[in-house]
Structures are given as C-alpha cells and as structure tokens.
Amino acid sequence: MAVSVEISHVQKQFRKHIVLQDISLTVEKGKIFGMIGPSGCGKTTLIKVMVGMLKADQGQVTVLGKPVPQFDLIEKIGYMAQSDALYTDLTGNENLQFFAKLYHLSKKQRAEKIAYAAEVVQLKDDLKRKVQDYSGGMKRRLSLAIALIQNPEILILDEPTVGIDPALKKMIWMELERLRDKEQKTIFITTHVMDEAEKCDELALMREGKILTQGTPKKLKTAFDADNFDDVFLKAGGYQA
Amino acid sequence: MRFFALVTRIMQQMFRDKRAMALLFLAPLLVLTLMYFIFHSDEVDTTLGVVGLDEKVVTLIEHGDINVKKYDHLSQQQALDDKLDGWLKVENGKVLLTLQNDQPSRAKALQLKLKQALSGQQQAAMQISVDYVYGDEDTALFDVISPILVSFFVFFFVFLIAGIALLKERTTGTLERLLSTPIRRFEVVFGYVVGYGIFAIIQTLLVIFYAVKVLDVVLVGSIWHVLIINICLAFVALSLGILLSSFASSEFQMVQFIPLVIIPQIFFTGIFPMDGMADWLVNIGKIMPLYYASDAMTGIMYKGYQLNEIVSDLGVLLGFACVFIVFNILSLKKYRTL
Ligand SMILES: Nc1ncnc2c1ncn2[C@@H]1O[C@H](COP(=O)(O)OP(=O)(O)O)[C@@H](O)[C@H]1O
Ligand SMILES: [Mg+2]
Numbered sequence: 001m002a003v004s005v006e007i008s009h010v011q012k013q014f015r016k017h018i019v020l021q022d023i024s025l026t027v028e029k030g031k032i033f034g035m036i037g038p039s040g041c042g043k044t045t046l047i048k049v050m051v052g053m054l055k056a057d058q059g060q061v062t063v064l065g066k067p068v069p070q071f072d073l074i075e076k077i078g079y080m081a082q083s084d085a086l087y088t089d090l091t092g093n094e095n096l097q098f099f100a101k102l103y104h105l106s107k108k109q110r111a112e113k114i115a116y117a118a119e120v121v122q123l124k125d126d127l128k129r130k131v132q133d134y135s136g137g138m139k140r141r142l143s144l145a146i147a148l149i150q151n152p153e154i155l156i157l158d159e160p161t162v163g164i165d166p167a168l169k170k171m172i173w174m175e176l177e178r179l180r181d182k183e184q185k186t187i188f189i190t191t192h193v194m195d196e197a198e199k200c201d202e203l204a205l206m207r208e209g210k211i212l213t214q215g216t217p218k219k220l221k222t223a224f225d226a227d228n229f230d231d232v233f234l235k236a237g238g239y240q241a
Numbered sequence: 242m243r244f245f246a247l248v249t250r251i252m253q254q255m256f257r258d259k260r261a262m263a264l265l266f267l268a269p270l271l272v273l274t275l276m277y278f279i280f281h282s283d284e285v286d287t288t289l290g291v292v293g294l295d296e297k298v299v300t301l302i303e304h305g306d307i308n309v310k311k312y313d314h315l316s317q318q319q320a321l322d323d324k325l326d327g328w329l330k331v332e333n334g335k336v337l338l339t340l341q342n343d344q345p346s347r348a349k350a351l352q353l354k355l356k357q358a359l360s361g362q363q364q365a366a367m368q369i370s371v372d373y374v375y376g377d378e379d380t381a382l383f384d385v386i387s388p389i390l391v392s393f394f395v396f397f398f399v400f401l402i403a404g405i406a407l408l409k410e411r412t413t414g415t416l417e418r419l420l421s422t423p424i425r426r427f428e429v430v431f432g433y434v435v436g437y438g439i440f441a442i443i444q445t446l447l448v449i450f451y452a453v454k455v456l457d458v459v460l461v462g463s464i465w466h467v468l469i470i471n472i473c474l475a476f477v478a479l480s481l482g483i484l485l486s487s488f489a490s491s492e493f494q495m496v497q498f499i500p501l502v503i504i505p506q507i508f509f510t511g512i513f514p515m516d517g518m519a520d521w522l523v524n525i526g527k528i529m530p531l532y533y534a535s536d537a538m539t540g541i542m543y544k545g546y547q548l549n550e551i552v553s554d555l556g557v558l559l560g561f562a563c564v565f566i567v568f569n570i571l572s573l574k575k576y577r578t579l
Contacts, residue, residue, distance in 0.1 A: 051421055069578050079421045081421070089258065101245075
C-alpha cells in the first residue's frame with residue numbers, strides 16, 4: 001500500500017479565525033478520496049495547503065514522500081480550483097494550449113492531450129468558442145480538462161461537479177474511476193453533495209475545520225447506523241437523526 | 242518556453258481587446274494633437290537680421306526655414322521697426338544673437354531653428370551669446386513641454402493598461418491558477434513585462450513618430466535616444482502598474498491611483514518651474530520616475546543633448562524598473578509560497 005498524500009496535524013488560521021484544526025489524513029495511491037463538508041468548513045483551504053498555495057501554520061503535508069511545496073510535486077498534481085479561473089477572452093482551445101505549454105509538452109503531445117481532455121469532458125465541439133460564451137457547466141468542464149492536461153499522478157479536484165448535469169456527472173465519475181483503475185491515479189475530491197460520497201473509496205467528513213470521522217463509506221454507515229450520508233453527517237456531528 | 246507561452250497569451254488577449262488597444266494607441270495621439278493646437282495656434286514664420294556674418298553661414302541659416310535680412314549696420318530701433326524676431330551681429334569676432342522676445346514662442350522658435358540649421362561645431366566655433374530685448378529665456382511653450390507630454394502619455398497609458406490587465410487576472414483568479422502550475426514567479430513577472438512591454442514599445446514608437454513627423458515637434462537630438470528613454474520609462478510604468486494592482490480590488494480602485502501616483506508627478510516634470518520650490522519639495526520630486534524621464538527628454542529633444550549626457554537619468558529609470566520588478570516577484574508569494 002503506497003501513500004500518495006500524507007497530512008499530519010495541519011493547522012491554519014486567517015488572523016484570529018481558525019479554519020483548519022489539527023487535520024490528519026492519508027490518501028492511498030490509486031484511490032478516490034472524498035472530503036465532504038458544508039460550504040465554509042475549510043475544504044478549499046485544505047486543498048490549497050496540499051497544493052502548496054498556502055502555508056500551514058502547523059503540521060506537515062507530504063506528497064509522494066516529499067514535503068510540499070516543491071516544483072516537481074506541482075508538476076505531478078492536477079489541480080482544479082473551486083472557482084473557474086479561465087481566460088474568458090480566449091477560446092477553450094487557447095486556454096488548453098496555454099496551460100499545456102506551461103508543462104513543457106511537445107506540440108504533438110499537446111495536441112494529443114488536448115484531444116483526450118476535451119473528449120473526457122465532452123467539449124470537443126466547443127473548443128473554438130470563446131469561454132465567455134460558455135455556460136457555467138461548460139466552464140467547470142474546461143477547468144477539469146485543464147487539470148487533466150499534464151497527465152498528473154494525483155488529481156486534486158475542488159468541487160468538480162458543481163453545475164454539471166447528471167448525465168455528464170456520471171460520465172465524469174466513470175472517467176475518474178477509469179483513471180483510478182487503469183492508470184493507478186490518486187484522486188482527492190471535495191464535494192458538499194452527499195450522493196457522491198458513495199462513489200469514493202475513502203471518505204472524510206469535515207465540519208468547522210475539523211475532521212469528524214473518516215473511513216470507507218460502508219464502514220461509516222455501519223458505525224453510525226445510518227442508511228445515507230446525510231444521517232452519517234448529522235450523527236457524526238453529534239446531532240440526532 | 243513557459244515564458245513565451247505567457248507572452249503569446251497576453252498578445253492574443255490584447256489583440257482581442259479593441260478598447261484597450263484604442264486607449265493605448267489612439268488616445269495619446271488625440272490628446273497630443275489637441276495640446277498641439279492649443280499651444281501652437283499659428284505656424285511661426287521667423288525673420289532674422291544678420292550683420293557681417295559669413296556668407297556660407299547665412300546660406301545654412303536660410304536653409305533652416307528662416308527668413309534672413311542682411312544689413313550693414315543695424316540699430317535696435319531699426320530692428321524693431323523692421324519687425325525682426327532677432328538679429329545676429331558679429332563684433333570683435335564674437336557673435337551676439339539678440340532676440341526680440343516680445344512673443345516668447347517666436348523667440349524660442351527662432352532659436353531652435355537656428356540650432357537645427359547650424360551644426361554643433363559651428364555653434365561652438367561661433368560662440369553665440371544670447372541677449373534679449375524683452376524678457377529672458379525662461380519661457381514655456383509647446384516645444385518645451387511636448388517632450389514632457391510624450392513621456393507623460395507613455396507613462397500614464399502603460400501604467401493604466403498593465404495595471405488593469407493584472408488586476409483582472411487577480412480578481413478572476415487566473416493569476417492564482419497560473420501559480421498552481423510549475424511556472425516560476427520570475428517567469429510570470431518577466432512574461433508580463435515583456436508581453437505588455439511589446440505593446441508599450443509600439444505605443445512609444447507611434448507617439449514619438451507622430452509628435453515628430455506629423456506635429457513637427459522640435460527634436461534637436463536623436464529620435465533613437467528619445468525611444469530609449471521612453472522604453473525605459475514604459476518599463477517603469479509597467480512594473481509599477483502591475484505592483485500597484487495588488488493593492489486594488491476593482492478597476493475603479495486602480496483608477497483611484499491616478500490622482501495619487503500620476504498627477505503629483507506632473508508637478509515635478511519641469512512644466513512648472515522648480516526653481517522656487519522648497520528643497521524638501523524638490524527632493525520629493527527625485528523619487529518620481531517622470532522627473533528623470535522629463536529631464537532626459539527635454540535634454541534630448543529640446544537642448545540637443547547626446548546620450549552620454551542623460552545616462553544618469555536612464556540609469557535611475559532602469560533602477561526604478563528593477564526595484565519594482567523585484568517587488569513584483571516577491572509579492573507573488575501571496576499566491577504561492579514557493
Ligand atoms: N484568504 C482568506 N482570508 C480570510 N478568511 C478566509 C480566507 N480563505 C478562506 N477563509 C475562510 O475560511 C473558511 C473556510 O473557507 P473554505 O476553505 O473556502 O471553505 P469551503 O471550501 O469548505 O467552502 C471560511 O470561513 C472562509 O471565510
Ligand atoms: Mg470551497
């Protein structure tokens with residue numbers, strides 16, 4: 001069992017406001033790890049600490065055995081931000097080209113990767129359009145395509161399926177599962193949608209900067225004697241279902 | 242490679258932003274033209290009297306678009322009656338230029354035309370001393386302020402366009418996203434400086450050629466030196482705009498920097514006389530990039546200085562740009578600790 005991401009006792013505060021409190025978790029290689037929690041609980045902050053965009057006040061993050069931040073780790077992480085950071089005055093293709101160039105891909109590799117990523121998110125026919133004409137869901141998909149572009153070992157996706165219709169959501173999950181099974185990719189995903197919890201191999205429930213509980217979906221449901229994750233969440237948080 | 246990716250992207254974006262392109266390239270020409278007509282309402286047709294001057298020199302002067310009237314003797318009264326703008330008199334081997342100077346613009350124009358007509362060596366050999374019938378040499382007009390205006394426009398528009406472009410990257414999160422890729426912080430800053438720098442250089446070329454070739458602004462020195470000065474200044478404006486964009490959270494806040502950062506610089510450019518200023522005030526001027534740019538520009542365009550006479554100004558401008566660039570690289574740590 002290889003470990004991809006190891007977070008130990010991470011603490012982060014913005015001024016007096018403690019956003020992450022003693023967070024520890026392990027993400028195994030070739031697994032989909034889900035981080036579930038209501039909005040504002042600190043998921044995005046944790047991801048930024050993992051990617052190296054924020055520095056933890058305390059604790060350690062190691063990715064593939066090395067402490068973050070490091071440039072060769074950045075290359076190995078495909079990151080999809082919660083808010084779509086796209087160049088809206090450029091076309092989808094130009095956005096993909098730009099990010100692909102940042103990863104030292106040859107022209108041929110770029111064409112292949114862009115074709116692949118666009119296929120996964122079903123944006124092939126819209127690549128020539130300007131991003132400002134995209135719908136919210138299309139922008140989300142383009143962000144995901146950008147995260148896939150350098151064929152990263154680890155995917156860190158911040159609420160990737162928000163605003164995406166159910167059919168496409170299913171397709172994206174199938175692709176994530178394929179990446180896990182066939183290519184041994186590690187995927188860390190955050191969501192506040194409970195029905196996505198079921199699909200993860202490992203789950204952590206988070207609230208107000210603390211991890212309430214973690215384990216496989218099955219284990220969590222039996223432990224809290226619940227049928228669905230809404231109930232698991234409520235019980236883990238100390239409320240009565 | 243990453244750096245070029247960034248430069249390419251900036252150029253793609255700029256070419257699509259017609260409004261920014263117009264602001265950058267057309268607005269300075271428009272304002273400059275307006276200023277030209279305000280300060281320069283009639284074409285100056287100058288007449289010079291000469292007494293006992295070498296025939297060869299007279300021909301040179303005539304070629305310099307100056308009407309020449311030759312006299313054997315000339316009294317001041319007669320010169321004024323003949324409405325001469327000035328007269329050259331050779332006395333004891335020395336040359337004295339007397340300027341009527343009732344309209345400073347005419348006197349200045351005559352003096353400049355003379356300077357342009359005669360080569361540097363001739364001027365040195367002739368040892369021309371200048372006398373004024375009315376007033377003295379402290380006279381402002383479009384020819385004097387236009388070098389300053391040219392620099393001002395370069396500074397102003399480059400500052401604004403680069404600042405707002407970067408601000409947009411900050412607020413839409415693309416800058417943060419960019420820094421989540423392996424690109425180095427210095428690559429980001431140099432990418433922006435070069436990407437927008439290309440447009441700044443095009444703008445500078447356009448403004449200067451327009452001012453000199455179309456508006457016929459006086460240019461005694463070399464146009465290439467003028468370009469060098471303004472390209473240095475554009476880099477200062479660019480790096481300062483990028484830096485200050487991190488202290489703004491909307492385009493409007495970026496515009497609020499104008500009265501704070503741009504306007505005060507005007508007072509130290511020399512458009513307003515600095516002789517009477519208190520020492521501490523003059524020292525404040527010395528932290529302002531436009532002070533050095535104006536000094537160099539008036540030197541080259543109006544006084545006909547050579548490059549070596551303005552290197553210190555250029556050095557200071559480049560120094561400003563370097564400092565701002567370093568601050569920019571450091572300030573990006575806000576988005577990525579590495
Ligand atoms: N840069 C910041 N400065 C101050 N507070 C912040 C900053 N970023 C996030 N926060 C606060 O941290 C908390 C967690 O935010 P976030 O990690 O975005 O939550 P989530 O992604 O789970 O919705 C929120 O209360 C938010 O207001
Ligand atoms: Mg979030």
